[in-house]
Every structure is written in C-alpha cells, then in structure tokens.
Amino acid sequence: MTVESAAAKEETTPEPRIGRSWHVILPPLCYLAVAAAMVGYTQAVPLDGIEHGSLNLTFLRRRTWEHVELVFFSTVLVLVVALPLGVLLTRRALRRATPVVLALVNLGQATPAVGLVVLLAVLFTIGFWTAVVALFAYSLLPTLRNTMVGIEQVDPRLVDAGRGIGMSAAGVLFKVELPMAVPVILSGVRTTLVLNVGTAGIAAFIGSGGLGDLITTGVSTQRNLVLITGCVLIAVLALIIDWLGGLAQRYLSPKGLT
Known part of the structure; x- marks a missing residue:
C-alpha cells in the first residue's frame, strides 16, 4: 500500500463512523418528534373541559411517568425471578421440573391481559402493585425461555473445555x-420490555394510572383526540424502549457474538 492510498484511507475512515452514529440516533429522534408533534397539536387546538383535563402538560407528564414506573418495576421483578430460575432449570438436578414451570408461566401469558389484571384486582386489591404483578405474570415467559435457550445452546465442547482446565461448575456458568x-x-428482556409497555395501558382499568387513562377516558367520553393521544404516546414509548433494548443488546453482548 502506498503512502497516498494509506492517507486517503485514513481520511475516509471517520465518514462511516458518522454515518453509523446517525443511523443509531435518528430513530429515537423521529419517535420523539412524533410525540412532540402530537402533544403540540393538542396544546394548539381548542379543547373542551374534558379534553383539557386529560391533555394538559402536567397531566400528560404525570401519566407518562406512571407508565414508565409500571414498566420499570414489572421488568425488574421479571429479571429477579426469570434469570436465576432460567439458570436453575438448565441444571441437571432441576431439569425434570422444566415442563411444570413452563406450563405455569405459559398460563400467565395465555390468559388475556385484561382478564388477568381484573382477576388480580378482584383477588387482592386495586392499585399500582397489583398492576405490576399482573404485568410480571404476563411478561415473564420471554425472559425465562430465552435464558434457558441461551444457556442450552452453548457449545458443550466449551463447557467441557472449562471443566477440563479445572474450573468449578459456578466458574463455567459465570465465565463460559x-x-x-x-x-x-x-x-x-427486550421482548419483555415491549410487552410491558403495551400491556401497562390496561392498568388504568384498576386505577393504576399510566397512559392507559387517556385511552379509557377517550373511549368512555367519546373524545377521539384524547384516545389517539394516548395510543400515540404508548406507541412512541414502546418504540423508544425497544430502541434502548437494541442498544443494550448490541453493546452488552460479548465481542464477536454480535
């Protein structure tokens, strides 16, 4: 390679990096622009009393934060349960319990989300934590199943190699x-997050807040603008969280596996 060609290669290297950066940043900017346009429209058009009560900025900010809290706590609960349980079910001593556990977890997701939320509210109480538990039961399966599949698909030769060099069972688990x-x-986990964002809208049926309040208000009072605003904000939130999950999946995965 000549000096001129090497210099030309160095000059052109930053351009792909900039292009890749814009490729990563552009989607959330578009999502936020859609949300901002929707909210800006609601603030610009004439509103009646019901619409103003549901679409003022303070109310929208509070309901959005409640929605994020529902998603956050239910996802944390999923991670606390699904990750260690998925690991345990791949161990030889507990492998026989896998069909029973998966059947129970499948039951939570097979139940209609609205029915699950209302059933838990009837059995326990109406409120925030009941909705969190319902979201947890509904979105547990993807993380649990993927934890098991991810561990089971590891090449057995790598596991044998780890044990062959004297690593303990825990060492093989955590290092291989x-x-x-x-x-x-x-x-x-990414699938669980998106499921929770969409399903959290149903929490409004049991007084748990969130952006679902806009949907229920829009339907019950026949205010289409309130209904559409709630749907758009939930969709944008789901897209942004999915984008964040994609970034985590890209940058947290070991080098060479993505």
Whole structure:
C-alpha cells in the first residue's frame, strides 16, 4: 500500500463512523418528534373541559411517568425471578421440573391481559402493585425461555473445555455459559420490555394510572383526540424502549457474538 492510498484511507475512515452514529440516533429522534408533534397539536387546538383535563402538560407528564414506573418495576421483578430460575432449570438436578414451570408461566401469558389484571384486582386489591404483578405474570415467559435457550445452546465442547482446565461448575456458568448466552437473554428482556409497555395501558382499568387513562377516558367520553393521544404516546414509548433494548443488546453482548 502506498503512502497516498494509506492517507486517503485514513481520511475516509471517520465518514462511516458518522454515518453509523446517525443511523443509531435518528430513530429515537423521529419517535420523539412524533410525540412532540402530537402533544403540540393538542396544546394548539381548542379543547373542551374534558379534553383539557386529560391533555394538559402536567397531566400528560404525570401519566407518562406512571407508565414508565409500571414498566420499570414489572421488568425488574421479571429479571429477579426469570434469570436465576432460567439458570436453575438448565441444571441437571432441576431439569425434570422444566415442563411444570413452563406450563405455569405459559398460563400467565395465555390468559388475556385484561382478564388477568381484573382477576388480580378482584383477588387482592386495586392499585399500582397489583398492576405490576399482573404485568410480571404476563411478561415473564420471554425472559425465562430465552435464558434457558441461551444457556442450552452453548457449545458443550466449551463447557467441557472449562471443566477440563479445572474450573468449578459456578466458574463455567459465570465465565463460559452466561457470557455466551447474553445475546439471547437480552433479546428476551427486550421482548419483555415491549410487552410491558403495551400491556401497562390496561392498568388504568384498576386505577393504576399510566397512559392507559387517556385511552379509557377517550373511549368512555367519546373524545377521539384524547384516545389517539394516548395510543400515540404508548406507541412512541414502546418504540423508544425497544430502541434502548437494541442498544443494550448490541453493546452488552460479548465481542464477536454480535
């Protein structure tokens, strides 16, 4: 390679990096622009009393934060339960319990989301934490299943190699199996997050707040602008969280596996 060609190569290197940066940043900017346009429109057009009560900025900010809290706490609960349980079910001693556990977890997701939320509200109480538990039960399966699949698909030769050099079972798990399973596990977590964002809208049926309040208000009072605003904001929030999950999946996965 000549000096001129090397210099030309160095000059052109930053351009792809800039292009890749814009490729990463552009989607959330578009999502936020849609949300800003929707909210700006609601503030610009004439509103009646019901619409103003549901579409003022303070109310929208409070309901959006409540929605984020529902998603956050339910997802944390999923991670606390699904990750260790998924690991345990791949161990030889507990492998026989896998069909029973998966059947129970499948039951939570097979139940209609509205029915699950209302059933828990009837059995326990109406409120925030009941909705969190319902979201947890509804979105547990993707993370649990992907944790198991990610560990089970690790090449057995790598596991044998780790044990052959004297690593303990825990060492093999934390230094070989889990790092290799990270992309699949993160894919399950990403699915759980998006499921929780969409399903959290139903929490409004039991007085748990969130952006679902806009949907229920819009339907019950026949205010289409309130209904559409709630749907748009939930969709934008789901897209942004999915984008964040994609970034985590990309940058937290071990090098060479993505």
